[in-house]
Structure formats: structure tokens, C-alpha cells
Amino acid sequence: MAHLLMNAEDLEEARTWLQQASGVEPPAEDPPAGADRRSRSHHRRQPAVHLLLGDSVARDSQLLSRYPGDLLINRARGGATWASTLERLKEDLKPWEHETSTFNLEKGAVILWLSGNDVHRRSTGVGFIDGEVLEQMSRDIRQLLDVLKEKGPKMIIILGPLPRLCAHVDGIAWERTASYHMERATKRTVDQTEGASMTTLGRSLTKKKFGRHSVRSECGMWFKDDGVHLNQCGYRKLDELLPVWLRFGGDAC
Numbered sequence: 661m662a663h664l665l666m667n668a669e670d671l672e673e674a675r676t677w678l679q680q681a682s683g684v685e686p687p688a689e690d691p692p693a694g695a696d697r698r699s700r701s702h703h704r705r706q707p708a709v710h711l712l713l714g715d716s717v718a719r720d721s722q723l724l725s726r727y728p729g730d731l732l733i734n735r736a737r738g739g740a741t742w743a744s745t746l747e748r749l750k751e752d753l754k755p756w757e758h759e760t761s762t763f764n765l766e767k768g769a770v771i772l773w774l775s776g777n778d779v780h781r782r783s784t785g786v787g788f789i790d791g792e793v794l795e796q797m798s799r800d801i802r803q804l805l806d807v808l809k810e811k812g813p814k815m816i817i818i819l820g821p822l823p824r825l826c827a828h829v830d831g832i833a834w835e836r837t838a839s840y841h842m843e844r845a846t847k848r849t850v851d852q853t854e855g856a857s858m859t860t861l862g863r864s865l866t867k868k869k870f871g872r873h874s875v876r877s878e879c880g881m882w883f884k885d886d887g888v889h890l891n892q893c894g895y896r897k898l899d900e901l902l903p904v905w906l907r908f909g910g911d912a913c
Contacts, residue, residue: 708768708814709733711756713749715740717822717890718773722909730768731759741778742800749807757811770808771906773819774846776888779838780827785888787827787838794845801849805856816856817903818846823862823875825887834866834873861898 707729712718718736725732735752737744745752760767778797780787808816821839834840839862850858865882866873880887882894890898893913902908 706766707731708766709756709759709763710768711753711770711813712736712773713740713745713752713770714773714819715775715777717775717888718771718819720889721773721895723771724907724909725768726905726907731765732768733759736773739777739782740774742774742797742804743778745772745774746800746804746807749804753811767811767813769815769817770811770813771817771819772804774821776821776824776839776842779821779842780824785824785826787824789838789841794841797842798845798849801846802853805850805853809853809855816853818850818856818858819902820846820858820860820862822890823865823879825875825877825880825883827887828875830877831869831874834863834875837862837875859901859903861901864897864901865894 705727708725708727708731710725710730710732712721712723712732712734714736716736716738718740719734719738721736723732723734733755735755737748756767756770759765776787779789779793805816821842823834823837823839827839828837843860843862847858847860850856863873865879867876867878868874869876882890882897884891891913892910895908895910896913899908
């Protein structure tokens with residue numbers, strides 16, 4: 661899709677649209693004369709459009725870019741897995757590509773956050789560790805990342821799966837959970853992909869006892885009553901682990 665050239669009036673309209681759509685101020689014009697080089701470089705940064713894909717934990721995260729003028733398109737869906745995300749990838753890329761082309765903006769990051777549906781039974785929520793399931797998931801991840809790389813994002817960021825309080829006996833070690841095995845399989849695949857990186861999150865929502873990180877009832881302070889979805893305290897807990905230019909929206913815990 662070709663980029664469109666804009667006159668001054670079109671650019672001002674695009675700036676206004678970005679402010680309304682993203683809820684943040686668009687970038688300022690060049691800084692005043694005398695500003696230091698670092699400040700001048702920051703102000704001249706071209707706004708970017710980022711894309712978030714994932715499940716309901718990602719959908720409800722209110723993930724935002726800290727950069728003024730950036731737009732983050734949230735296409736996450738409840739119940740999503742790596743397989744379903746791959747299946748819908750072509751459709752979900754369309755709005756991201758459309759906005760970058762229409763407003764002549766940079767392609768930013770594609771962020772993927774699948775929190776654990778691949779390894780937890782939909783009917784009961786119980787986790788399972790199945791080598792064949794993890795192998796197929798790894799193939800889906802590899803294929804999805806290959807498609808994304810061809811689309812030219814600035815970077816691909818994967819956020820790791822989370823523990824589920826409803827899925828395990830109280831006090832189980834993090835390393836024995838299905839989410840941990842999903843995390844390891846995902847990271848092995850991501851580490852083999854140039855241009856992609858992974859931020860692991862799950863361990864930070866556990867409690868340490870007798871030298872081991874465990875999924876305990878006390879971890880419920882970060883989850884909603886279903887033991888799957890995060891509350892505001894859970895998102896705040898993970899905020900400091902995100903890449904520095906990202907943050908979760910919403911009220912303070």
C-alpha cells in the first residue's frame with residue numbers, strides 16, 4: 661500500500677485525529693532555538709502505530725505507548741491462542757497497515773501477549789503439559805513471526821504467559837505449572853527469531869517460599885475472582901517489567 665503525501669492542512673488533521681484516537685498529545689513542532697541536541701532529536705521523532713495481538717488479558721490491559729503521538733491498535737480477543745492468532749493474523753494486520761499508510765506514519769512494534777489458553781482446558785481451566793501441544797504451538801509461533809517479519813514492524817515483542825490460580829493445587833512450584841512450560845517453549849522459539857524479543861512475566865505473579873517461587877492463594881491479590889484475569893493491582897505489578905516505552909493504562913491499584 662503506497663504512502664500518501666500530505667500538505668500542511670492534511671498533517672494538522674492527522675495530528676488532531678491521532679490525539680483523539682490515542683488519548684495522548686501529538687508530538688510538538690521542532691523545539692525552540694537553543695534546545696540541546698537530545699531534546700531536538702526527541703521532538704523530531706516520527707509518531708508510530710503499534711499493534712497489540714493476544715487474548716483477554718491483553719485486550720483488557722489498556723496498553724499504551726509512552727511516546728507522545730503514538731497510536732496503539734488493540735486487536736486482542738478473548739480466548740485467543742497462538743493458533744487462532746495465526747489464523748486471524750491477515751485480518752488483524754489490516755488496520756495497522758491502513759493507519760501507517762493513510763497518515764504516513766512509521767510502523768511501530770507488534771506486541772503479542774498470549775497468557776496461557778494454549779495449555780489450559782477451556783471447560784475446566786485446568787492446566788496440562790503435553791509435548792505435542794507445545795511442539796505444535798512452537799510451529800505456530802515460528803510461522804506467525806515469519807509472517808510478521810515480512811510486514812516490516814520496527815520490532816516484535818512477546819509478553820509471556822501467566823500463572824492461573826484456578827488451574828493448580830495451592831502452593832505448586834512455578835516450574836511445575838503448564839504456564840511455565842508454555843513460557844519456556846515460547847522463549848526457545850522467539851530466541852531463534854531475529855528481530856523478536858520476549859519479556860517473561862509469570863514468575864513475578866508468584867510468591868517465594870522456602871527458596872522457590874510458587875503459585876499460592878496469596879497471589880490472588882493480583883487476580884480477579886476467576887483466578888485467570890488480572891485486576892488493576894496485577895497490571896501495576898507487571899508495569900515495571902514492560903519495555904520502558906510501554907505502560908498499562910487504567911486507575912492506580
